[in-house]
Amino acid sequence: MQGFISPPKTRPASPGSFPALLNSAARRLFRLATVALVSLTIASVPxxxxxxxxxxxxxxxxxxxxxxxxxxxxxxxxxxxxRKFEQPVRFSVEDRTGKGMDRKVADFIARLPRIVPGLDARLAMPGEKANFDVIITTRANYRARPSLASLSGELPGQCATVMHYGRSSIRQTTSYIVADEGAYLFNRCMVEEILQGLGPINDxxxxxxxxxxxxxxxxxxxxxxxxxxxxxxxxxxxxxxxxxxxxxxxxxxxxxxxxxxx
Structure with missing residues (x-):
């Protein structure tokens, strides 16, 4: 949330004077404006x-x-x-659309340790192996992926997450997020697929x-x-x-x- 600048201080006026009444009214207006600003800011936060x-x-x-x-x-x-991750979760993000949507995904990943306190999750550093890949794609390329179509008799859902398991834990997750069908679908897919890729996979x-x-x-x-x-x-x-x-x-x-x- 952005801060606001306090109004300039003025010398106190004598009780009952017109400047005092004016300052009192101004203070009330300022308080109302501040409440409105805070309310608007809070409403705009996801x-x-x-x-x-x-x-x-x-x-x-x-x-x-x-x-x-x-x-x-x-x-x-x-x-x-x-099933869940037993090891630290390291993400890679690949934007195959060229639309720069990887930045939004990276921002959400950066918030995961605050969403789930204690979860060791972040973007993989250069040279560090990722165990959770997020692929941002178009609808046409999503439909064309044989690895997704082979999961069942038909292509699953609007977006998809594929998980590979070790003996009892998640070893590798790949989430496919469609980015060319509007902000609503992109945001929903991003949040849902990344969270489900951590373990709660069933709808x-x-x-x-x-x-x-x-x-x-x-x-x-x-x-x-x-x-x-x-x-x-x-x-x-x-x-x-x-x-x-x-x-x-x-x-x-x-x-x-x-x-x-x-």
């Missing part, structure tokens, strides 16, 4: 945090289990195992407060989704856990996440 106060523990628990266990288009199984239409829902219209990070990713990267939630392992831990994890994101 709604990254929001409040969890209107979201119940049951909703967060349900959302976690729906997004973390299973993948889109596949039936969930009680034997499904939790579910029952999650009304989430971007992890193909029928929702969010294009910015929601409080619900931020909580889900923070729950996933809580140290008590470990790779290889099943739903049965995770479920009894969720009440305390949710309480701690609420305190952390307050």
């Amino acid at each position: 709604a990254d945090a929001g409040s969890l106060s209107h979201i119940s523990d049951a909703q967060l628990s349900h959302g976690f289990l729906m997004t973390v266990f299973g993948t889109e288009g596949r039936t969930r199984s009680p034997r499904s195992r939790l 579910d239409n029952s999650l009304k407060l989430s971007m992890f829902n193909d029928t929702s219209h969010y294009q910015r990070l929601t409080a619900f989704d931020r909580a889900i990713v923070n729950m996933l990267y809580d140290p008590r939630i470990t790779c290889g856990m099943t739903m049965a392992d995770v479920t009894p831990l969720l009440p305390q994890v949710i309480r701690d996440v609420r305190r952390k994101l307050r």
Whole structure:
């Protein structure tokens, strides 16, 4: 948020004088203008945090289990195992459109450690191996990728994330973000695919407060989704856990996440 310059100091006038009344009116106008400026500035900031106060523990628990266990288009199984990055997450960003959209993606990646406190995530340094690649592409090139079409019988979604697993954790993620169909789709794909590439890969239409829902219209990070990713990267939630392992831990994890994101 940009600061503002305080009005110049004036010599106090005697009580009841016209300059005092004028200064009093000016101060009131200044306070009103300041409130309006702050409100406008806050409104223009992406709604990254929001409040969890209107979201119940049951909703967060349900959302976690729906997004973390299973993948889109596949039936969930009680034997499904939790996957996330165990190693530091190092990103590479490649803009194949020439539109300079990589800067916006890099800005979002730079904010991830604030979105998920404790997550070791940043852009890879020169010569450092990335384990999370973000590829910005056009719709035509997205449709033409055989690696995506082979994931299922038809091309998945508006954008896509492909994950490769080690024994129990995520080894490599690649997210494809379409950049030539407007700001709304680009912003939604960028946030959703990068967050899902960290582990909560499944979309579910029952999650009304989430971007992890193909029928929702969010294009910015929601409080619900931020909580889900923070729950996933809580140290008590470990790779290889099943739903049965995770479920009894969720009440305390949710309480701690609420305190952390307050």
